[in-house]
Amino acid sequence: MARPMTMTEKILAAHAGKTEVTPGENVWVDVDILMTHDVCGPGTIGIFKEKFGKDAKVWDNTRIPIIPDHYIFTAEDKCHRNIQILRDFVKEQGIKYYYDPDFLNTEAGSGMPNPYRDPNKTSYKGVCHKALPEEGHCRPGEIMLGTDSHTCTAGAFGQFSTGVGNTDAAFAMGTGKTWLKVPPTMKFTFHGDIPAYLTAKDLILAVIGRIGFSGATYKAMYFTGSGISSLTLEDRMTLTNMAIEAGGKNGICDVDEKTLEYVRARSNRPDWTVYTEDEGAEYDFEAEWDLGSFEPLVAAPHSPDNTKTARECSDVKLDRAYIGSCTGGKITDMIFAANILNGNQVKIPTFVVPGSTEVHSDMKRLGLNGEPVGPGDKCIEQILVDAGCMLGAASCAACLGGPQDTFGRLNEPMNCISTTNRNFPGRMGHKEAGVYLASPLTAAASALTGKVTDPREYVSEPIQTGTAGVC
Amino acid sequence: MGTTIRGKAYVLGDDIDTDQIIPAEFLSYNPSDPEERKYFGMYAMAGLPKGQLGLPAGDVRFVPEGEFKSEYTFVIGGKNFGCGSSREHAPLAIAEAGAQVVIAEFYARIFYRNCVNGGYLLPCESVERLVEKVKTGDELEVDIEAGTVTNHTQGETYQVKPLGDIKPIVDAGGVFAYAKANGMLSE
Numbered sequence: 001m002a003r004p005m006t007m008t009e010k011i012l013a014a015h016a017g018k019t020e021v022t023p024g025e026n027v028w029v030d031v032d033i034l035m036t037h038d039v040c041g042p043g044t045i046g047i048f049k050e051k052f053g054k055d056a057k058v059w060d061n062t063r064i065p066i067i068p069d070h071y072i073f074t075a076e077d078k079c080h081r082n083i084q085i086l087r088d089f090v091k092e093q094g095i096k097y098y099y100d101p102d103f104l105n106t107e108a109g110s111g112m113p114n115p116y117r118d119p120n121k122t123s124y125k126g127v128c129h130k131a132l133p134e135e136g137h138c139r140p141g142e143i144m145l146g147t148d149s150h151t152c153t154a155g156a157f158g159q160f161s162t163g164v165g166n167t168d169a170a171f172a173m174g175t176g177k178t179w180l181k182v183p184p185t186m187k188f189t190f191h192g193d194i195p196a197y198l199t200a201k202d203l204i205l206a207v208i209g210r211i212g213f214s215g216a217t218y219k220a221m222y223f224t225g226s227g228i229s230s231l232t233l234e235d236r237m238t239l240t241n242m243a244i245e246a247g248g249k250n251g252i253c254d255v256d257e258k259t260l261e262y263v264r265a266r267s268n269r270p271d272w273t274v275y276t277e278d279e280g281a282e283y284d285f286e287a288e289w290d291l292g293s294f295e296p297l298v299a300a301p302h303s304p305d306n307t308k309t310a311r312e313c314s315d316v317k318l319d320r321a322y323i324g325s326c327t328g329g330k331i332t333d334m335i336f337a338a339n340i341l342n343g344n345q346v347k348i349p350t351f352v353v354p355g356s357t358e359v360h361s362d363m364k365r366l367g368l369n370g371e372p373v374g375p376g377d378k379c380i381e382q383i384l385v386d387a388g389c390m391l392g393a394a395s396c397a398a399c400l401g402g403p404q405d406t407f408g409r410l411n412e413p414m415n416c417i418s419t420t421n422r423n424f425p426g427r428m429g430h431k432e433a434g435v436y437l438a439s440p441l442t443a444a445a446s447a448l449t450g451k452v453t454d455p456r457e458y459v460s461e462p463i464q465t466g467t468a469g470v471c
Numbered sequence: 472m473g474t475t476i477r478g479k480a481y482v483l484g485d486d487i488d489t490d491q492i493i494p495a496e497f498l499s500y501n502p503s504d505p506e507e508r509k510y511f512g513m514y515a516m517a518g519l520p521k522g523q524l525g526l527p528a529g530d531v532r533f534v535p536e537g538e539f540k541s542e543y544t545f546v547i548g549g550k551n552f553g554c555g556s557s558r559e560h561a562p563l564a565i566a567e568a569g570a571q572v573v574i575a576e577f578y579a580r581i582f583y584r585n586c587v588n589g590g591y592l593l594p595c596e597s598v599e600r601l602v603e604k605v606k607t608g609d610e611l612e613v614d615i616e617a618g619t620v621t622n623h624t625q626g627e628t629y630q631v632k633p634l635g636d637i638k639p640i641v642d643a644g645g646v647f648a649y650a651k652a653n654g655m656l657s658e
Contacts, residue, residue: 163581171647247554
C-alpha cells in the first residue's frame with residue numbers, strides 16, 4: 001500500500017503518473033489548465049514563440065484561458081497594445097476561452113476606454129482568479145498554473161494551483177508540462193461556525209500573523225475543519241488566495257457538497273477526480289483555532305504578517321477605503337460591506353471595484369440578504385452608491401497600483417484600509433502610503449468612521465448571503 | 472555561466488518584494504520587445520523606499536537616473552528575497568540592468584524559480600546573514616563550484632549553499648535548454 005498522502009501529494013502523484021510522491025521530490029507533471037492575463041501574457045507569448053518557433057501551436061487551445069484584467073481602464077497606449085497582442089494570439093491559436101474587453105480600442109492615442117455599459121453584455125470578465133471558477137475552469141483534483149501569484153486561489157476547489165513566471169508558462173504552453181517540487185503540507189484546522197463579525201479574511205490574516213509571511217515558503221497550506229465547511233466557496237477562495245502571502249506554494253481545501261454543487265454548475269469538463277487526505281498523512285506543521293476565539297484583524301503597514309486586532313488600531317486615522325480585488329471584491333464581500341454601509345454615509349473616500357462583471361451584475365441583481373431584489377428594494381450597487389461609495393468597473397484596479405490613472409490608485413502618501421491582499425511599500429501606488437489589510441466588514445465599518453474600526457460596532461446578526469456567488 | 476563571477480555588490484534588507492524590484496506601473500513594457508525590455512533595467516529597484524537603497528548608506532541608486540545599466544554585479548539580500556507577485560519581470564529587471572548573481576538567506580519560491588528556469592540570475596543562498604557584513608560597493612567574487620564568496624574589499628570569505636536539485640537547470644542555462652539537453656524537447 002502506498003504511504004498515506006495529502007491531497008496535494010495525491011494530485012501531484014496522479015499527474016506525474018506515479019502511485020506515490022514524497023515531499024522534496026521533483027516531478028514532471030501534466031498540467032490541466034494554464035491561465036495568463038494582460039500583464040504576463042505578452043511576455044509569455046514572446047518566449048513561447050522564441051522557443052517553439054513563430055508558427056508553433058499551443059499544446060491544447062481548450063486548456064489555456066486568457067483573461068485580461070490588470071491594466072484595462074487606463075489611457076496608457078502600451079497597455080492597450082498588450083491587449084492587441086492577446087487578441088492576435090487568440091486568433092492565431094484558436095484559443096477557446098478568451099474574455100475580451102470588447103469595449104477597448106487598441107489604437108494608439110485612443111485614451112481611457114469607456115467601460116462596458118451592461119456587465120451582462122460583454123465578453124470581458126475582470127479579475128482572472130474570480131473569472132476562472134465562474135467560467136468553469138476550476139475543478140477538484142486538477143493542476144492549474146497561472147502567470148499570477150494569486151493563482152493559488154483555485155485551491156478552494158480542491159485542486160493544486162500555483163503561480164508561475166513567463167518562462168514556466170511558455171514551457172507549459174508548448175508542452176502541457178512543468179516540473180514541481182512536491183511541497184510538504186501545513187495543516188490549519190478551524191473549529192466551529194464563523195461568527196457574524198468575521199470573514200475568511202480575518203482567518204487568513206490570523207494564519208499569516210502566526211506563521212509569518214514567509215512561514216509557508218515552498219509549502220502547501222491545507223485548510224480544514226468545521227469552520228471551513230461552514231464557509232461559502234467565495235470565502236474559502238479568500239483563504240487560499242492569500243496562501244502566497246505566507247509564501248505558500250499552494251493553498252487547498254477539502255471538497256464537499258458545496259464544492260461539487262459549484263463545480264457541477266459551472267465546469268465545462270466532466271472528467272475530474274476528488275481526492276481526500278489519507279488518515280496518517282504527514283504534516284510539516286499543524287495549528288488549530290476555535291473560530292469563537294477570534295476577533296476582527298487587520299494587517300498594518302507594510303507586511304501582511306503585521307497582524308493586529310482592529311481594536312488595537314482604533315486610533316489610526318484613515319484617508320481612504322478600498323473594497324475590491326480577487327481577495328475582497330467578490331459578491332459576498334460586497335454583500336458584507338453593504339450590510340454595514342446600508343443607510344449610512346462614508347466619512348472618507350471609498351472606492352468599490354467588483355472583482356468581475358458577474359459580481360457587478362449580481363450587485364445590480366441582489367439585495368442585502370443575497371437574494372434577488374423585490375420591487376422597491378435597493379440592490380447592493382444602489383446601497384453602496386447611496387452610502388457615498390465611488391464605484392469602478394470590474395478589474396484588478398488599484399490593488400497593485402498599476403498605471404498612474406488607475407481607479408483608486410494611491411498617488412500620494414495616505415492611509416488606506418483595503419480588502420486586498422498585499423501591503424508592501426508601494427503596492428497600491430505611492431511608496432509612502434500605508435495600507436491596512438482588512439475584511440470587507442472591517443473596511444466598511446472603518447469607511448463610516450474614518451478610523452480603523454472593529455465591525456462588531458455595526459454587526460451583530462449573521463449576514464445572510466443566500467446563493468450569491470454560487471448559482 | 473562561468474565558475475567565478477566578480478563585481479560590485481548592492482546590498483538590500485529583508486523581504487524585498489517584487490513591487491520594490493520592479494513596480495507594477497512599469498509592467499506595461501513588453502519584455503519580449505528588445506527595445507522595451509531595456510526599460511526594465513532602467514527601472515530595476517525603482518520601488519525601494521527611502522533609506523533602503525543600497526545599504527548601509529541607504530541612498531545609493533541601483534541604476535543611475537536615466538540610464539539602463541547598473542554598475543553592480545551582485546545583489547545581496549536578507550530573508551525572503553523576491554516575495555510577492557509571480558512577475559518574471561523581477562529577475563529579468565535585475566539581469567537587464569546587468570547584475571548576474573543574487574545572494575540571500577532564502578528566497579520566495581516563484582522568484583527563485585523564475586531566476587533558474589528563465590536563466591536570468593544565479594540565486595545563491597548564503598550560510599550566514601550577509602546584509603550587515605557586506606557594504607554596497609564592496610568587490611565580491613563568487614566561486615560557484617567551491618561554494619565561496621570572497622569579499623575583496625573587506626578581506627572576508629563567506630559560504631554559499633550548494634545549488635542542489637536545480638544545478639542541472641542552472642548549468643544548462645534555463646528550463647528550455649535543460650529540457651532540450653535531456654530529450655524532452657526537440658531541437
